[in-house]
Structure formats: C-alpha cells, structure tokens
Amino acid sequence: METKNILINNVTLLGSEIKRGSVLIENDKIMDVTEKNGQKDADIVINGEKKVLSPGLVNTHTHLSMSLLRGLADDLPLDTWLNDHIWPVEANLTGEYCYAGALLACVEMIKSGTTTFNDMYFFMDHVAKAVDEAGLRGMLSHGMIDLGDEEKRKGEFKETLRIIEKCHDTAEGRIKVAFGPHAPYTCSEELLKEVREKAGKMGLKIHIHVSETEFEVQQVTEAHGARPFEYLDEIGFLSDDVLAAHAVWLSDKEIEIIKENEVSLSHNPASNMKLASGISPVSKLIDAGVNVSLGTDGAASNNDLDMIEEIKIATLLQKVNKMDPTVLPAEKAFEMATINGARALGFQDVIGTIEMGKKADLVLFDMKAPHLTPFRHPKSHLIYAAKGSDVNTVICNGEILMQNRELKSLDETEVITLAENAAEELLSKA
Ligand SMILES: [Zn+2]
The missing domain is CATH 3.20.20.140 (Metal-dependent hydrolases)
Structure with a gap:
C-alpha cells in the first residue's frame, strides 16, 4: 500500500501534551506531534494558523x-x-x-x-x-x-x-x-x-x-x-x-x-x-x-x-x-x-487524544470568527463559545471526510434529498 501523509502545521492543539506545533499523519495513524513545523513535502499540507486541532x-x-x-x-x-x-x-x-x-x-x-x-x-x-x-x-x-x-x-x-x-x-x-x-x-x-x-x-x-x-x-x-x-x-x-x-x-x-x-x-x-x-x-x-x-x-x-x-x-x-x-x-x-x-467504548488506546501511534481522528476548528475573538483561550472558546458549524476540517482514520466545510466522503445534497423522501414516506404510513 502506498503511504499517504497529511501534515497540519502551526496549529493550536487540544487533548495533547504539546500546546502548539504540527501533527503528521501517515495513512490511518498519527506519526508525529511536535512543537516545530514539519517538513513541507507531505501529500497534503494544512495551514493550522488561527485554527484549533482537537481529537474527534x-x-x-x-x-x-x-x-x-x-x-x-x-x-x-x-x-x-x-x-x-x-x-x-x-x-x-x-x-x-x-x-x-x-x-x-x-x-x-x-x-x-x-x-x-x-x-x-x-x-x-x-x-x-x-x-x-x-x-x-x-x-x-x-x-x-x-x-x-x-x-x-x-x-x-x-x-x-x-x-x-x-x-x-x-x-x-x-x-x-x-x-x-x-x-x-x-x-x-x-x-x-x-x-x-x-x-x-x-x-x-x-x-x-x-x-x-x-x-x-x-x-x-x-x-x-x-x-x-x-x-x-x-x-x-x-x-x-x-x-x-x-x-x-x-x-x-x-x-x-x-x-x-x-x-x-x-x-x-x-x-x-x-x-x-x-x-x-x-x-x-x-x-x-x-x-x-x-x-x-x-x-x-x-x-x-x-x-x-x-x-x-x-x-x-x-x-x-x-x-x-x-x-x-x-x-x-x-x-x-x-x-x-x-x-x-474501550478505545482509549486507539482514539480520544492527539498522541503518536493513535488513529488519526482529528477535528480542525476555524477560530477566525467574531464569537471566537480574541483567540487566547482555545479550550474555553471550544466549550463555551464555539458552534458545531465552526468545524472546518474533519479527519477520521487518516481520511479527510470534510475540508473547508466541504464533504469529501458523501454528497450532502444527495443525502438531504434521500432523507427528506424517506421521512415523507415513513411518516405517511403511521
Ligand atoms: Zn437513547
């Protein structure tokens, strides 16, 4: 299998020992978490400036x-x-x-x-x-x-x-x-x-x-x-x-x-x-x-x-x-x-924190929003001020499921139509 790398640079980290730095993903796993910015030759490089990376x-x-x-x-x-x-x-x-x-x-x-x-x-x-x-x-x-x-x-x-x-x-x-x-x-x-x-x-x-x-x-x-x-x-x-x-x-x-x-x-x-x-x-x-x-x-x-x-x-x-x-x-x-x-769920060794060796299940929050300014207290902002819609990019098992709020794994419009039709049919039967 060909190796696939994703590098998230210059990002504020939650659920990690390191507060700010870079995260390197190789295939489905987190390969490195460091205070330095990583090498630029990864397949995908994401600029984490003014973003917060959290475990999924x-x-x-x-x-x-x-x-x-x-x-x-x-x-x-x-x-x-x-x-x-x-x-x-x-x-x-x-x-x-x-x-x-x-x-x-x-x-x-x-x-x-x-x-x-x-x-x-x-x-x-x-x-x-x-x-x-x-x-x-x-x-x-x-x-x-x-x-x-x-x-x-x-x-x-x-x-x-x-x-x-x-x-x-x-x-x-x-x-x-x-x-x-x-x-x-x-x-x-x-x-x-x-x-x-x-x-x-x-x-x-x-x-x-x-x-x-x-x-x-x-x-x-x-x-x-x-x-x-x-x-x-x-x-x-x-x-x-x-x-x-x-x-x-x-x-x-x-x-x-x-x-x-x-x-x-x-x-x-x-x-x-x-x-x-x-x-x-x-x-x-x-x-x-x-x-x-x-x-x-x-x-x-x-x-x-x-x-x-x-x-x-x-x-x-x-x-x-x-x-x-x-x-x-x-x-x-x-x-x-x-x-x-x-x-x-018994997954504590697999997910739940940003740590080397764990599965790459990660969520990037965009903090460039009035309700998240000033960008000084990332955890407080996430708990008390952020909305689900502030999620910018989602990675699960090393795969990008959403980038810049655009779904990659599913067609959002198609799913909404499918669900509307299914609900209409199901509720008409009751
Ligand atoms: Zn229940």
Whole structure:
C-alpha cells in the first residue's frame, strides 16, 4: 500500500501534551506531534494558523436513524412521546429508511466534529453501510426488547448475532458491534443474563439505557424490589464492559455500585432536559471516580447531534444544578467529549487524544470568527463559545471526510434529498 501523509502545521492543539506545533499523519495513524513545523513535502499540507486541532469528538449514546423523526413530537414526557408518537412510526421502519436516516446523521456529525459514536437502533446492517460510506468510526448495537416474551427474546438474539457476524470489525476496523439490551424495564432478567454471558464470552461491549426517568426507577423497584443499578448488580450484569446511557436517577449506593463495577456512563443532558427526565449527578459521579462520557441521544429528543452544543449544555446544567460555577469546568467537559468517550467504548488506546501511534481522528476548528475573538483561550472558546458549524476540517482514520466545510466522503445534497423522501414516506404510513 502506498503511504499517504497529511501534515497540519502551526496549529493550536487540544487533548495533547504539546500546546502548539504540527501533527503528521501517515495513512490511518498519527506519526508525529511536535512543537516545530514539519517538513513541507507531505501529500497534503494544512495551514493550522488561527485554527484549533482537537481529537474527534465521541458521542457515546445516539440513535442515528431517528434523525428522520426530528421534530415529530416535541414537548412531551418520555412515556407519551415513546408510546403515542415514536413507537407507532418505528413499527413501519425498514432497512432503507434506517440507511437514509443514518446517512443524514453521519453528515450532521461530520459537520459538527464527531468522528466516533455509539449507536443503538434497528436494521443495523443498513446503518453499518451508511457508516462505512461516511468514513466514520462507530459502535453499533441492535436494540433488544423482549418484554418477557420468550419468542421475542429468541428473535432479538438471532438478530443481534446476525449483526455481529455481518458487521463486527468491518470497514477497516472502524465498525464494531456491541450487545444492545434496551433497558431494565423493557428486557427480562433472562435476556439480560444471556446478554451478560454472551458478551463476556465474545469480548463485546454492552450498551443499555438505565435510570432515565423517575418512573423507570419506580417500575423496576416494584418489579424487582431494588433500584435499577442495584437490580443489575444483583443479577451479575454489571462490569467494565457496560456502557449505561442517562443514569439520571441514582442513589448514593448506586453511584458506589457503578464505581465498583467500573461501569461507564453516557450523560445526555439535552435529551434529559427536553423530556424533563431530570438532572444526572455528573459532578458527583466524576468526583467518585466514575468514567462519565457525553452523548446527544437521538435527534428526535435533542433535536440535533451537535456535540459542541452538548458540551456547553452539560457544563451549564451542572453549574446551575449545584448553584456552583466551579463544578464541571471546561477541562473536565472537554475530557467527557473526547477521552472519556473513547474509554467508555474501550478505545482509549486507539482514539480520544492527539498522541503518536493513535488513529488519526482529528477535528480542525476555524477560530477566525467574531464569537471566537480574541483567540487566547482555545479550550474555553471550544466549550463555551464555539458552534458545531465552526468545524472546518474533519479527519477520521487518516481520511479527510470534510475540508473547508466541504464533504469529501458523501454528497450532502444527495443525502438531504434521500432523507427528506424517506421521512415523507415513513411518516405517511403511521
Ligand atoms: Zn437513547
């Protein structure tokens, strides 16, 4: 294979030991990070002046194809939103619709600086096709729901194993597959135990929603005589390969359980605020030593996939919740959206920082904008002032996916038309 070099010169670096200098990419990896400007004979040389280079953002909880349902039902509580609006439409989903929604989400993620995401939904082989074409890195899981029905349970395992067989470790290693039991209130104990056993044997991650609403905590407590994380601990489900999304309603004992089992969390502040689910005790969790990452959730409850916006919401929500401006400072919030996300997916040695030997998943922000002037405090600007649309160039696995805001891997106009048509058809069926 012919070697391909990309050199980014004279750039301000975040998520790196070096604050300013150059980064050399060779094929899919970061080959050098130095304080000096590199040699000019690379295949592609990018001038990083008045730009900030960050590790690609990691969105640890989303449902890509739900971007087709954006704006469908706003201003409702979670159970009404799901039962009366989302689930009836989802009953008519097909692989083609999921592919169109996932492609749209990929365009949105690239344009706002996300290079890695953790997705749970349906028709995941069609989602994988979109991710492969987009050039992004993703962990995919088929959302399993059995509601105690044995036939349903068998079907969910059959589909999960089919997706693992077909998609795990494909697209030059960019796509991984995880088990995706939906939640402790939609999955039986039998299903959860079987997932636990199979994931351990196969060395795969588990992606699950836990304690999103107070109602869920009541339901689980009534059914099992224990709060959700206590119940999951009792049945031996929790381990360091579990990534739990939301984790809004937690007792002190549950925080201890999460910490002891080294479970990673995905905090989804915009979705939790919009559905009025509650406020996750993120600063307390971080103080307790829990790995807390950041996710947008699906575009039907956010209503976008912009991680730059999510970072700001996360910090502001913790500050006002604690009535303390010092909690969740910019540095911690930045880690949540990068290295903590990588750690939650088991990718901490592969992505999440700008370091020699890691995969070249990098995002270049253009700081030549009035809302980012004066250009003096890059991390502060990224957390508190920047917009997803300030992303100028995106590189994933050494491939340029967007340069100067122009998509390289996908045709943006074509994807938007495809998604418009798919949404129109799908919504007309409900
Ligand atoms: Zn979710």
